[in-house]
Amino acid sequence: MSTGVIRPMMGRDSQFFWDGTAAGELRIQKCNACGVLRFPPGPACPECHAFDRGHVVAAGTGTVFSYVVHRYPPVPGKELPIVIALVDLDEGVRMVGEVVDAVSDSGADVEIEIGMRLRVDYRTIDDELTLPFWRKA
Template identity: 45%
Template sequence: MHHLLKPFEGRPAAVSARAADPVNAPMIRHWCEALGDTNPAYAGDDPIAPPTMLQAWTLPGLSTARAGRAPAHDELFALLDGAGYTAVVATDCEQEYVRPLRPGDEITFDSVIETVSPRKSTRLGAGYFITTTTRLRVAGELVGTHLFRILKYAPAPAPAGPAPARPRPVINRDNAPFWEGVAAHKLLIQRCAACGTLRFPWLPGCGRCGSPEWGTAEACGSGTVHSYVVVHHPPFPAFDPPYAVALVELAEGVRMISSITGVPHDRVRIGMPVELEFIRVDAEWELPVFRAHADRAAGADA
């Protein structure tokens, strides 16, 4: 199979493609609101775009064809789909920022299929890693590059036998007190000892003032769903898709990723109020999750 895929290396995936919209303040604002990024450089009368938005400017809409897209990309995917490698997952990306982007910049870009790996065996299934590099320009000037790697694979069959154990969290010296709080049925948030800023997830230093000194504050347990995704694929050990994973905004103002219980995955809604609870996932572990109520879900649909 690899001898059929190797010739795709070096072929263009997009040539002189044009971003659907110029860089613009509304998209910058929505991005920053979604991530909770209050950096003043991204607001005001002369904002710049957050550098990590680089790929966002090149994404096509769900129902719009991208002008400039070369046939190599679709041909490569059709070849892999036809051979049974029908699933895809992003594995990593690398970005280089040459200069800031500002509202009004009109982006053009070129993409090249850099490499197609030999067949690899992974826990998700066997497949091929495909790496593309995109170069973004404004008025012919290079403004950034984006390397993106995916795995195109054939899903592995579910293992026979008893259900696998739920994956364990990584506990280190920076977050061990958080898990001690969970064991005591407390949801602890870090509080900077120097400036008082609350932060979550737990980190070794304050993102606002840089101080390494900290204390804790116990969350009251109330929150709202800020955003969410419904996971259908790929399957992970000890998880049964589909299920909802939400970014919950706590009453204290910080956000954390958690499972939503109490309602089906398709009833979760942005803005839905939720309450903290602790669930036992096996004989050794309890985890903090957030419970929504069916009557509130019904109200959100009304």
């Protein structure tokens, strides 16, 4: 099971999200009491404080709100540089994720900008982990 990838924390508040990525779905937590969407997921609604959680399946599209190009230090399982973006999902929540195909082969040029449209894709790491990532729409 050693894949060289930094594994995310998985718990009862986020398991629905990871079950979704394994199924090819980008799931966002929804309060069943008041309908508010939230990411990252948590135990209680930030609006009405209810513990009645559910989820919706997102379209998997959004826009770049902000980004960084990570060049150093090394990241286990990644070839640098990598682009990490804060993505405004069309559903109204923000999510952090890696953007692939945004760096030239030489690593010198970055092809990403604020407002760029992105779509989610998935990479299966092993039987227990499928990670979402982003690419140009």
